[in-house]
Amino acid sequence: MIARLGLGFCASEMGSIWRTTRALCSPHHSSRIGRLRMSTQELLKVDIINEKQGVGEICMQKSPVNSLDRAMLAGLVDSISRLERDGCRALLITSGVRGIFSAGLNLLDLYDQQKEDLLQYWGMVQEMFLRLYGTSMLTVACITGAAPAAGCLISTSCDYRLMLDQPKTVIGLNESLVGLPVPDWMRMNFCDVVGRRQTDLALQMGLLFPARDALRIGLVDQVADSPEQLREAALQRVAQFLKVPDEGRVPSKRISTEPLLSYLSGRRQKDAELFVTSLSQESVQAVMGKYLEALRNKKA
């Protein structure tokens, strides 16, 4: 599975990306909160799992690796907004794909693209982060599978992280392996979780951490031996967090998140330009091209 993930950038759904995007804009509801139905698949399952406590869940279930293409990014933003409007106080981010949390950004959206498309795609990545990291809801990542690159970003954007202790389930910002530097705000977000030294080491080496190592450096807060145990632990932790009245919890969260939210909000265009410039380097595109070809050969 990890072999298929490769560098944390996913290219497994070649084609069929754009079909689903439009669908997102007018989703059909199948429950109170509704589910975001995509053309032929459900990318995200969104539910309120505890009405009394106000706990919502966004389950990523986009086979094979929950890659963050435009449809997924827009779906995440939309789902967060809807759960907030519905008065949720907490949000669980989970995965419905076995062995995968999210493989991160979609390589096909990054390889051999026009600059305008790249800028737009990156804007959606920023938006997803700003909405998830910036929500007043308590956010808990249930990392039941691999979470490289932007899969790690989703995790570190949450207030709490639980991770399944099983082979091949790893987490980290491994962008440097494909020749891409991690954008500064993504680095800051990671650094706020594990501290400066581990950030330097992990990002320079492109390290992916198994659950026990992730726990040791503080990249996750808790590990579990089975998905069931993980979910139960997550719900217990949510209940514990929600005992704190929102008058205390929400400002405590805001004082923590505000600096990075302000920083990125104030330089979205500049950040996008920087990223696209890094990405467009011939050497980087060459690494990606090779990687995509390897994937195609593997499938053939």
Place this chain on the structure above:
Amino acid sequence: MIARLGLGFCASEMGSIWRTTRALCSPHHSSRIGRLRMSTQELLKVDIINEKQGVGEICMQKSPVNSLDRAMLAGLVDSISRLERDGCRALLITSGVRGIFSAGLNLLDLYDQQKEDLLQYWGMVQEMFLRLYGTSMLTVACITGAAPAAGCLISTSCDYRLMLDQPKTVIGLNESLVGLPVPDWMRMNFCDVVGRRQTDLALQMGLLFPARDALRIGLVDQVADSPEQLREAALQRVAQFLKVPDEGRVPSKRISTEPLLSYLSGRRQKDAELFVTSLSQESVQAVMGKYLEALRNKKA
């Protein structure tokens, strides 16, 4: 005892606060350094415990929970100044109350008060912090009992912390539990000790840590099994610190404390306004009102 502490804000000495304040301004001395005699009780016992090394001690002994009312705050400021004038190089902060280090701010000074009174009280809290955190003396907190909220602040304002490993002796900034956000400078001071991640988690959840957990996250530096062992360890550590000549030790301390001292000194009025605004929210006052009533019923 912890039950009586409740949320780390103390309201156990209803009445009798103002009587003592004036006394503080003209204290009677009973030893070289003198003791601050309050109308009917001694709030603080101040002594030089090692003339040769220049080690002073401030022992908080205001039953039942060393709450930080105006008299205690003024007494702490005054005692620090006097020990400095007397040439002390080190200061032990201890408690003479069994099971309690300090329960923090006095709830009666925060509940249902006029804005002017709140601003003045908060100014005294700031002043106590600036004097304790800003002193050139080596400061060591001997945490022999519970240290919630501002009891934790006193501890983290010191250079070194030892904590008694016994049931009910906990430490932490649990303000969010009463719907109050921790002021930014208090958060920064806590963060300098335990780091960003533990700060986020502890403040959002209002966590109180037993000694072993406090040691694990770095909130205290050493634990002891008995008050006697703790005191002996503290004195050993003081002697070790004082082997460093003040030419090296004092600038090393100042380079560490100066940024936060400057920050708060430059915005005391603004900080006070912010705190009073948070505090005056109906929802916060309501939580406090309920808590005070519960305390009264318990006593009756």
Place this chain on the structure above:
Amino acid sequence: MIARLGLGFCASEMGSIWRTTRALCSPHHSSRIGRLRMSTQELLKVDIINEKQGVGEICMQKSPVNSLDRAMLAGLVDSISRLERDGCRALLITSGVRGIFSAGLNLLDLYDQQKEDLLQYWGMVQEMFLRLYGTSMLTVACITGAAPAAGCLISTSCDYRLMLDQPKTVIGLNESLVGLPVPDWMRMNFCDVVGRRQTDLALQMGLLFPARDALRIGLVDQVADSPEQLREAALQRVAQFLKVPDEGRVPSKRISTEPLLSYLSGRRQKDAELFVTSLSQESVQAVMGKYLEALRNKKA
């Protein structure tokens, strides 16, 4: 050996310093990269140890304690530049002196000197740091012996640190013991490695850490039981780092080092003035004088 190191400032090569400096400016080469031949001794042995991977090594071998006098500082700067020009991607800093990595700055360059000489010497210390910390090469410190004061600085300026676990091999910024505050940029560099709390404690107390303690607080990344094991582990780690393409590794390093490089580059003159002022205090010079005399008596 440690007794001879004393406070991490070295004064063991009284005389014979200036003879070697000129030699440095026109070094003779004895291999492709060349060796910096000093008048009568080789201060530094510089080699490419793996042509294929592009791994260079600078071995400090200035008996008895690798003190950083002008010749050593200039030699380090020069060696780094030459390895860069030669296309090296990685650099090992090692010691050829048994039991010593580097004892740090040369006390004779700090004691009883003219202000202009002190300013010039300090400028060379800054330059060495800026070049070592600022290089794009992956840098690995092989700490096979004591590394107090600027010996620690050299270590923390590298990307990775391995340390020999043996008696008397310690590391730390112990400047406060001679009454000298650690300059702010040196403190920042240390803090980026071990975090704020350990920095406060270590610098105020002038702590020197044995290998296991250094590992525990994150001051080194790995320990080894013998010099051979250490070297093997270092080379393995270098190979692992170098699997990351420079397109990803170098910007990941630069985003980490750039703030401190900019900070110090922008205030070299001011920093030097501050240091010289601290150093010139009578009390500090007095401590040094006593220390030098003790050394002389020991030799006699």
